[in-house]
Amino acid sequence: MVAMFLTVLGCSGSIGGPTSPASGYLVEVEGLAPVVVDMGPGVLGALQRHAVPEEATVLLSHLHADHCLDVPSLMVLRRYGPRSSTCARVPLVGPSGSAYRIGVASAEEPGTVDDLSDTFEVSTWDVTPEVELRQGDDDDGAVALTVRSARVNHPPESYGLRFTSADGRVLVYSGDTAYCESLVELSAGADVLLCEASWTHDEAHPPGIHMSGREAGLVASRAGVGRLVLTHIPPWTDREAVRAEAAAEFGGEILVAEPDLRVDI
Ligand SMILES: [Zn+2]
Ligand SMILES: [Zn+2]
Known part of the structure; x- marks a missing residue:
């Protein structure tokens, strides 16, 4: 069996x-270059503890500042x-406009756009909703990881991502989203669901932005996932209260994300 972490x-x-740091996750599959999912502020520092950053494929769920x-x-x-002298271009996949938006963030002068094409091969989920990542440097390598995206319910163009290893292990990442059917469908039968839970449940929260612990537990339960990892809990939200809400809806194992937590998928 090929391990996925x-x-x-x-x-x-x-x-x-x-x-x-803000949002960022590393997905590792034996024989495949490291895959970084979201890169909020501080994530590059943490990445240096676990992988060679220059080798990483970058996948972005959406372009809010805390994710890119x-x-x-x-x-x-x-x-x-x-x-730098030996760096090959690596894939970067994100929402439409990723090259422009990141190019603006990286530009040296007002009104200019940094050209990413020397370092990233950029594609977008709206055009390429499913991506195959292969072993080795060319297109002939075996597919080690398939990543399928689905639009979720968050103010900017945002995607949940389903990672399937060559031997069928499945990790789903919610990205940022309110409770939505597309996330339940994307998560169906996943071994691990990495799911945002940004607040405790309160009907007064604005719709179409984030989920509560209760809603994350409900997604896990309805999708029939194996384990639930709660994430994207802001510093001002009570982590244990979020976990307790999720546990009331989902009977499987629940972990609360923390830096360096490593989960064998
Ligand atoms: Zn967001
Ligand atoms: Zn966020």
């Missing part, structure tokens, strides 16, 4: 917190760091 790089919801603003720093490392 999830490592939490950062899990603090909406902003970096006192004990965690360490990508310009990764570009600095790829262009000017000790491995």
Whole structure:
């Protein structure tokens, strides 16, 4: 069996917190280049503890600042760091407009856009909803990981991601989303659901943004997942209250994400 691992790089919801960077996760499959899913502020630092950042494929769920603003720093490392002379371009997949939005964030002058194409091969989920990641550097390598995206319910164009290894192990990441049927469908039968739970349940929360612990538990339960990992809990939200809400809806194992947590999928 080929192992697949999830490592939490950062899990603090909406902003970096006192004990965690903002959102970022590492997915590792034997024989495949490391895959970084979201790169909020502080994630590049954490990534250096676990992988060679220049080798990483980058997948972005959406372009809120807390999920992508360490990508310009990764570009600095790829262009000017000790491995810059041997850095091959790596895939970056995100919402439509990813090259432009990150290019603006990385630009040196107002009104200009940094051209990412020297360092990233950018594609977008709206055009390519499913991506196959292969072993080795060419297109002939065996497919080690398939990533399927689905639109979820969050103000900007946002995606949940379903990772399936060559031998059928499944990890689903919710990205940021309110409770929605597309996430339940995407998560069906997953071994592990990495799911946002940004607040405790309160009908007064604005619709179409985030989930409560109760809603994350409900997604896990309805989708019939094996284990639930709660993430994207902001520094001002009570983690234990979120976990208790999820546990009232989902009877399986529940973990609360923290930096360096490593989960064998
Ligand atoms: Zn977020
Ligand atoms: Zn967001």
